[in-house]
Amino acid sequence: MAETVAEKETKVEIEAPWNVVVHNDPVNLMSYVTMVFQKVFGYSKQKAQKHMLEVHYNGRSIVWTGVRERAELYVQQLHGYLLLATLEKSD
């Protein structure tokens, strides 16, 4: 006899991603900011420089987007390097 299996409905809520934003600061050196991006995110020098220049010219750069927990950790690490970093909900 065939077994009846009740179908369960599973709802998976996908959380909106979070941005790690770095803001311009006249005290932090461009070379230092590049070095920090390489260390924290493991970015290539080229990618790190791209974000650093975005910070320098646009006043801010979204340096990472993803799950909240990890974004919080990155913000914490960036503050340890004295960079002006904030956590923002992605649009």
Place this chain on the structure above:
Amino acid sequence: MLIHRLNEDSIEFTDVEPIEADLLRQIPILCDVHGDSRAESRLFSTPADPSQTQFLTDWEEYVRPELQHIFLSARTTVEKDLEKMEERLGHPSRLVILCSHGEAWLNALNQARLVLANKFEFTDEELSLHEVPRSFSRRDLVLLQINFYAAIQERIIDGLEGCAEGDEKEPE
């Protein structure tokens, strides 16, 4: 003063003139922001907008003490390294630091620069200015000091390129 890579795991400061040695010794002292609320608010800047109430509360409770520890540890490393500076009266000094201390130096130099910039309320324009000032007021001299520390940071960053990380051998 010259700053360069001495070997695989050390950075050397040579020909450190007495005034430069004095400015180096001021780094850990300047990092102490006790009571300076402006400097403190920059060192411990807000990590999110006020709507993130829980995050900000947790940050104050758990992250801030950790940041305080990182900043203090950087200061202490620089302080201890400076104690090893080879000094002879009337002669330039020499200092050797481990590459593994490089990040602590960068951090402490940043703290010192941030504290000075906040204390003397330098504008973005003033901080980007690299001209020799016309007068030498206290403020002008502090700006020179900030730029002197920036130059050291640049040389340390250069020195750290390709450095072996995590090596704890004592410098020569």
